[in-house]
Amino acid sequence: MDSKHGCGELGRESLLWMRKLKKKRSRLMNYTIKIIFVLAFLGCTASAVTVDVETVADAEIRHADPDTNFGSGDQIIISAASSLPAKGYMQFVLPADVDTITNASFTVVLSDRPYWNTLVNIYGLNEDVAGQSWAEGNLTWNNAPGNDTSSYSGFLANSTTNMDSFTTAGSNYGGNNGDAYTNSATSLIEFLNADSDGIVNILLGTSAPSTDWTRFASKENTTWAAPKLTVGYIPKPTAAVTLEPVADADVRSNAPDTADGSRIDLLISGASSQAGKAYMRFVLPGNIEAITKASFTVVLSDRPYWNTLVDVYGLNEDVAGQSWAEGNLTWNNAPGNDTSSYSGFLVDSTMNMGSFTAMGSNYGGNNGDAYTNSTASLLEFLNADNDGVVNILLGTGAASTDWTEFASKENTNWNAPSLIITYVIRPPRGTVIIVQ
Ligand SMILES: [Ca+2]
Ligand SMILES: [Ca+2]
Ligand SMILES: [Ca+2]
Numbered sequence: 394m395d396s397k398h399g400c401g402e403l404g405r406e407s408l409l410w411m412r413k414l415k416k417k418r419s420r421l422m423n424y425t426i427k428i429i430f431v432l433a434f435l436g437c438t439a440s441a442v443t444v445d446v447e448t449v450a451d452a453e454i455r456h457a458d459p460d461t462n463f464g465s466g467d468q469i470i471i472s473a474a475s476s477l478p479a480k481g482y483m484q485f486v487l488p489a490d491v492d493t494i495t496n497a498s499f500t501v502v503l504s505d506r507p508y509w510n511t512l513v514n515i516y517g518l519n520e521d522v523a524g525q526s527w528a529e530g531n532l533t534w535n536n537a538p539g540n541d542t543s544s545y546s547g548f549l550a551n552s553t554t555n556m557d558s559f560t561t562a563g564s565n566y567g568g569n570n571g572d573a574y575t576n577s578a579t580s581l582i583e584f585l586n587a588d589s590d591g592i593v594n595i596l597l598g599t600s601a602p603s604t605d606w607t608r609f610a611s612k613e614n615t616t617w618a619a620p621k622l623t624v625g626y627i628p629k630p631t632a633a634v635t636l637e638p639v640a641d642a643d644v645r646s647n648a649p650d651t652a653d654g655s656r657i658d659l660l661i662s663g664a665s666s667q668a669g670k671a672y673m674r675f676v677l678p679g680n681i682e683a684i685t686k687a688s689f690t691v692v693l694s695d696r697p698y699w700n701t702l703v704d705v706y707g708l709n710e711d712v713a714g715q716s717w718a719e720g721n722l723t724w725n726n727a728p729g730n731d732t733s734s735y736s737g738f739l740v741d742s743t744m745n746m747g748s749f750t751a752m753g754s755n756y757g758g759n760n761g762d763a764y765t766n767s768t769a770s771l772l773e774f775l776n777a778d779n780d781g782v783v784n785i786l787l788g789t790g791a792a793s794t795d796w797t798e799f800a801s802k803e804n805t806n807w808n809a810p811s812l813i814i815t816y817v818i819r820p821p822r823g824t825v826i827i828v829q
């Protein structure tokens with residue numbers, strides 16, 4: 394393989410090639426292309442990327458208030474003084490495409506320096522210890538995983554790994570608030586590479602008995618930066634694909650038992666004369682480990698006069714009937730449809746993923762205008778899928794009888810709805826990936 398090719402370049406070439414072949418391909422060809430596409434990624438050596446990851450949760454724990462939570466404070470107090478023994482907990486979520494971490498550093502910023510210098514010990518919470526996804530508003534001295542509740546400074550030896558230490562300079566030694574302390578010990582890299590679920594905890598303690606406590610900025614601090622991990626890693630192979638619906642149909646209140654999935658438009662309306670909602674089913678690739686980016690797009694095929702606020706929903710994974718036949722879906726049998734509402738879906742069966750405003754003809758809107766939704770909730774919804782079948786639904790509370798219509802996959806003038814995803818490829822069973 395040409396050594397000048399990175400994985401990204403191979404990916405782009407594969408995508409272009411897939412697009413060229415798209416119109417001609419048979420099912421068998423489609424399958425073959427997918428296999429080649431995956432091999433192209435697995436056969437190359439990805440170049441390392443570096444990202445900064447801030448805490449998703451951080452809190453100090455205090456010996457004197459062993460059942461009280463301090464997760465919302467803007468500082469993390471570290472102290473072994475008998476007046477206020479305190480230790481710091483920081484929870485990080487590593488990127489989903491981490492394969493092997495090659496370098497790493499951990500940084501905290503002094504937000505309230507003491508008079509004296511402070512020796513601060515850095516610990517990693519071992520991977521086999523339970524309770525690492527603690528809620529920020531719930532962590533206490535008594536329930537913190539790995540805490541040695543009998544010690545002002547230490548952690549349980551069989552639950553934690555001492556990685557290194559650093560000394561903060563006090564005000565009497567030239568130290569200032571805002572001073573950043575970065576540690577990049579080899580043991581930190583080893584600790585991070587031992588992670589198996591993307592969640593890691595870094596803990597801080599000190600045996601300094603000074604009552605002039607050492608404080609670092611928490612993620613709530615608005616003056617100084619949050620604790621962070623800078624992680625350089627070789628990413629797992631990723632792929633980007635554009636998916637069109639395997640089935641799409643609108644359902645209409647005025648013909649509640651009539652199915653017509655062959656219409657070229659998906660009608661959205663909250664009008665009592667003819668309420669309409671749209672259903673789109675997508676089939677995701679079978680080799681997804683985790684989706685890292687997602688956007689959903691529909692194209693206006695028949696704009697109304699007025700603007701329309703369109704709500705985007707995902708059909709929850711536990712709802713039955715997701716693989717409805719296109720020629721069979723109706724207002725009355727559509728999964729998750731609230732048949733008593735012109736605009737809404739059943740709250741227990743669906744997840745609201747945001748909304749967008751389709752511009753009407755009176756406001757500069759045109760047929761062919763594309764509207765894209767790429768919310769965090771769309772990503773969350775897609776990552777909750779466990780069988781490769783997902784339904785995205787559209788509705789509107791707009792009661793105008795000048796209906797809003799989007800192109801269905803049967804439309805020959807405008808593009809079908811699409812779902813563009815970037816995802817970490819799950820290697821085929823038995824694959825051994827050699828990281829160079
Ligand atoms: Ca916090
Ligand atoms: Ca972990
Ligand atoms: Ca259709």
Ligand SMILES: [Ca+2]
Nearest residue numbers: 778779780782
């Ligand atoms: Ca599913």
